[in-house]
Amino acid sequence: MIPELFDVLDRVEETQDTFTLTLRHGGAESEARRFYDALRPGQFNMVYVPGSGEVPISISAIPDSLDRVVHTIRSVGTVTEKLKRIGPGGRVGIRGPFGTAWPVDRASGKNVIVVAGGIGLAPLRPVIHELIANRSRYKQVMILYGARTPGELLFRNEIDDWTKRSDLSVTLTVDRADSQWNGHVGVVPRFIALFDFDPSESIALVCGPEIMMQFTVRALESKGMTDESIYVSMERNMKCGIRLCGHCQYGPHFICENGPVFAFSEIQNYFGIKEL
Ligand SMILES: Cc1cc2nc3c(=O)[nH]c(=O)nc-3n(C[C@H](O)[C@H](O)[C@H](O)COP(=O)(O)OP(=O)(O)OC[C@H]3O[C@@H](n4cnc5c(N)ncnc54)[C@H](O)[C@@H]3O)c2cc1C
Ligand code: FES
Numbered sequence: 348m349i350p351e352l353f354d355v356l357d358r359v360e361e362t363q364d365t366f367t368l369t370l371r372h373g374g375a376e377s378e379a380r381r382f383y384d385a386l387r388p389g390q391f392n393m394v395y396v397p398g399s400g401e402v403p404i405s406i407s408a409i410p411d412s413l414d415r416v417v418h419t420i421r422s423v424g425t426v427t428e429k430l431k432r433i434g435p436g437g438r439v440g441i442r443g444p445f446g447t448a449w450p451v452d453r454a455s456g457k458n459v460i461v462v463a464g465g466i467g468l469a470p471l472r473p474v475i476h477e478l479i480a481n482r483s484r485y486k487q488v489m490i491l492y493g494a495r496t497p498g499e500l501l502f503r504n505e506i507d508d509w510t511k512r513s514d515l516s517v518t519l520t521v522d523r524a525d526s527q528w529n530g531h532v533g534v535v536p537r538f539i540a541l542f543d544f545d546p547s548e549s550i551a552l553v554c555g556p557e558i559m560m561q562f563t564v565r566a567l568e569s570k571g572m573t574d575e576s577i578y579v580s581m582e583r584n585m586k587c588g589i590r591l592c593g594h595c596q597y598g599p600h601f602i603c604e605n606g607p608v609f610a611f612s613e614i615q616n617y618f619g620i621k622e623l
Contacts, residue, residue, distance in 0.1 A: 348587070350395040350440025351378065356415065358434045361501050365466065366431060367407065367419045373438065382441075383414060387448035388473035389580065389608040393588045394418060395440030399429040403585045403603070405470035406444065416441075419469035419501065445588045447608045449474045449552050450578060458487040458544045462563050464535050464555025465494050468501050470580050470607075471554050475509070482514055489542055493520040493535035493559075497528045516542075535559055539566035546571035554580040561619055564611055574612035581606050581614070597623065 357369040372379035386409050395401040408417035422431040433439060451474060459478060463471050478488050490509060494500045500519065510517045518538050520531035531538065536559065551572060553563050560579050567577050581602050586592040588603045595602040598617035600609070617623055 348442065348589070350393070350401070350442050351382070352438050353416075353441050355433055355435055355437040355439065361419060362499050364423075365419060365421045365499075365501060367417060368430070368433070368439075369410075369415050369417050370439065370441065371415055372441075379414065382444070383416070386416060386444050388451065388477060389449035389470060390444040390446045391470075391588075391607060392416070392418070392441045392443030392445065393585070394420075394426075394430065395442070396426055396429045396433070397440065400426045401440075401442070401586075401588075402426045402430075403445075403582075403588060405580075405607075407469040407472050408476065409473050419466070419472075421466050442588060445603055447606055449580075449608055450550065450610075451477055454478075454550045454552075455484045457485065458489070458549040459485050460539075460542065460544065460549060460551040460567070461488070461490045462535060462539070462551060462553045462555070462567075463490075463492045464559040465499065466501070467553075467555035467559075467580070468492055471552060472502065472505075474552060479509075479512075479515070486548065487516065487544055488514065489516045489518070489544070491518045491520075491535060491538055491542075493522070493538075493555075495522045497521050497525055534562070536562035536566045539563065539570060542570070544570070546573075546576075549576060551577045553577065557619075564618075574615055575610055577611040578608055579611055579614070579618075580608050 352373040353370040354373045359367045391403045391405045393401045394404045404418045407419040422428050524532045551567050553560050583595040583602045586594045590601045590604040
């Protein structure tokens with residue numbers, strides 16, 4: 348339960364309200380190694396700002412050097428507003444890594460469909476890095492990403508690089524275009540219908556607002572995918588992060604321990620129930 352101190356090395360403004368922090372463990376080498384070796388795409392850390400509190404934040408990159416961790420944060424309230432004011436030279440507390448990871452091993456030899464909405468690209472970005480780094484392990488790799496407006500799309504430079512690759516299919520969409528936008532307009536789930544893939548040889552990884560995930564899962568099911576091959580990342584308010592407080596209970600599951608990444612088949616009975 349005791350946070351470890353991390354130094355903020357870098358800070359990048361992604362959008363008007365979202366920023367990325369690169370952090371380095373400030374403690375002994377053996378403690379740092381334990382932390383870095385445990386990091387998996389899909390997991391989260393509890394990020395602590397002294398005097399304000401702690402928030403769960405997903406890992407948004409695991410750099411090759413393996414002595415950094417990256418978080419992309421949208422400022423929405425008390426703690427994230429404080430984090431917004433921290434830059435290089437500052438320090439935060441970290442507990443983690445916690446929770447389940449995206450099933451990267453299960454995806455090997457399959458088509459991989461990555462579907463993200465808004466800040467939901469942050470938890471999926473380390474998976475995309477993994478897919479690119481070991482591209483020959485996977486069949487088709489399809490990335491579908493949407494945001495409300497062009498200005499809210501994250502990691503634009505990186506997405507441009509992905510779009511240029513002939514071994515990735517990248518589809519971007521916005522709910523509301525502006526005068527500069529000449530790409531797709533429409534909500535993310537609509538575009539699943541355009542994808543051509545063998546559902547029995549595919550795995551889908553989905554992260555975004557719950558309503559977007561709900562319609563995306565339906566669209567993937569109507570393409571013939573099974574609920575065992577569709578993975579979603581769930582969010583609930585958290586306090587302890589280690590299955591002690593009960594804040595994140597979701598049916599029989601605790602999202603901090605049994606999630607945040609679930610096969611849809613594990614949670615389909617609870618998904619979409621209001622206030623659960
Ligand atoms: C497993 C997990 C991973 C997450 N990963 C990221 C991430 O990578 N980047 C990121 O920016 N955010 C992420 N979040 C959401 C982040 O934890 C919340 O935005 C944060 O806790 C808000 O805290 P606050 O003190 O800034 O806001 P508060 O003052 O607590 O609340 C501000 C507003 O946000 C709402 N809110 C608070 N917590 C949540 C929540 N968990 N889900 C939805 N609404 C909430 C409140 O109802 C309120 O309306 C993640 C959450 C979980 C559970
Ligand atoms: S956050 Fe306390 S039980 Fe999950």
